[in-house]
Amino acid sequence: MLLLGIDLGTSSIKVSVVDAATQQTLASAQYPETEREIISLQSGWAEQSPERWWDDVKQAIKKVNSLGFYTHGDIGAIGISYQMHGLVLLDKEGNVLRNSIIWCDNRAVPYGENAFKNIGEEKALSTLLNSPGNFTAAKLAWVKENEPTLFEQIDKVMLPGDFIAQRLTGSITTTPSALSEGIFWDFKKNELSEDVLKEFGFEKSIIPTIKDVFAAHGELSKAVAEELSLKAGIPVTYKAGDQPNNALSLNVLQPGEVAATAGTSGVIYGVSNQPTHDPQSRVNSFAHVNHNSNNASIGVLLCINGTGILNRWVRTLTSGTLSYPEINELASSIKPGSEGLSILPFGNGAERILNNRIVGAHMHNIDFNKHTPAHIYHAAQEGIAFAFRYGLDIMRENAITPKVIRAGKANMFLSSIFANAFVNATGVPIELYECDGSVGAALGAGIGVGYYKEAKEAFQNREILSVIAPTQTILYNQLYFSWKQRLESELRK
Secondary structure, X not given: OEEEEEEEOOOOEEEEEEEOOOOEEEEEEEEOOOOOOOEOOOOOOOEEOXXXXXXXXXXXXXXXXXXXXXXXXXXXXXXXXXXXXXXXXXXXOOOEOOOEEOOOOOOOHHHHHHHHHHHOHHHHHHHOOOOOOOOHHHHHHHHHHHOHHHHHOOOEEEOHHHHHHHHXXXXXXXXXXXXXXXXXXXXXXXXXXXXXXXXXXXXXXXXXXXXXXXXXXXXXXXXXXXXXXXXXXXXXXXXXXXXXXXXXXXXXXXXXXXXXXXXXXXXXXXEEOOOOOOOOOOOEEEXXXXXXXXXXXXEEEEEEOOOHHHHHHHHHHHOOOOOHXXXXXXXXXXXXXXXXXXXXXXXXXXXXXXXXXXXXXXXXXXXXXXXXXXXXXXXXXXXXXXXXXXXXXXXXXXXXXXXXXXEEOOHHHHOHHHHHHHHHHHOOOEEEEOOOHHHHHHHHHHHHXXXXXXXXXXXXXXXXXXXXXXXXXXXXXXXXXXXXXXXXXHHOO
């Protein structure tokens, strides 16, 4: 059996076809080749078109099919990974009502904060495991107040992955994991949160049918199958947010296991078997892919909005023509500490680890006579690593104390500068694997369709590419605490 995995990212769509028996990737494709834009109609807003996502998904599948590396009819299940926390709204005819308000949009912060107070902070944290914050439910509350005519047309509210599954199959479902990331889920009652629905004035009918992550979420429709040169009836058997899916891809499923990723945003994701929550909701707890009423599996997620997006920004600002490997080579010529140049990477909206503050990005101690673009590249990667350390210390307050962190050898972890700064700043070694969101989604589909009897079977051929251990913790601790002082100075303003 072959498995098709779809990864709906912020920048592009990636798809992969995996041989279930060997777990080997037969073919992969990305669409578009360049990074997809984020629509920002006002400062702090971030939107994307769901219909554009759907068009990109179809183009990516057509592209991977055209490579000729497998027989299309052998695909037996489809899995979907998607950017978390986005809001997709459909009317009764299945039409998209507006652009999706995506994960890094800030407009809903006041709505979430007000709900946190009204529900009661202790009650919200003990049942939702989070403040409603800037998540999907709060985004919908913003629509209700600011676009009331549109709100009245809503038939179903979905997360981005639910939408792609709907377009593939015509069926509309969601999962406890998706609802928990939207802050709609009551962990004590293991059902939709009546408190959230009542506080925001939402009808329960707008929530799709709820199924487990590993379940049948519909079958590929005949019309879509014909358009994509696939066979009709292929089941969609897995849907998960990108960070739970990244953890699954790294076989992070048991309590104490921890994964990390450093793409546009940066994440550390640890698994707990306790309904843990941060008293200030600076890190967030969601239902992991293997969570159910009989097995508490909570993904504790640290998110840093300003990660790879900072690396991209400095590249565009200083050159635009250099490749990332060329930038990393230039950065490697600079010693740790970047000769005093220091960067705070928080320029991509409100940061949860900073109590939803919009701090902005900052460069400190610029010396016009000394600092070059290479210094900026190095300082940017160090600043991102120090932000991870800052967030990991919060996770440690919440009993997530990793002995090792698993990560895919991709994005920022392709840079030795960043990887070494990460392990030395955090004091935790990393294991690097071949890891891809679309491959993880494909393997998730294999679990969901029952090809693998246990999840661990899907990863039995996984091998560690390399291990990077800390060697300069004293130096990086000194650099980190100087960086932290600058951050705290900005937070006091």
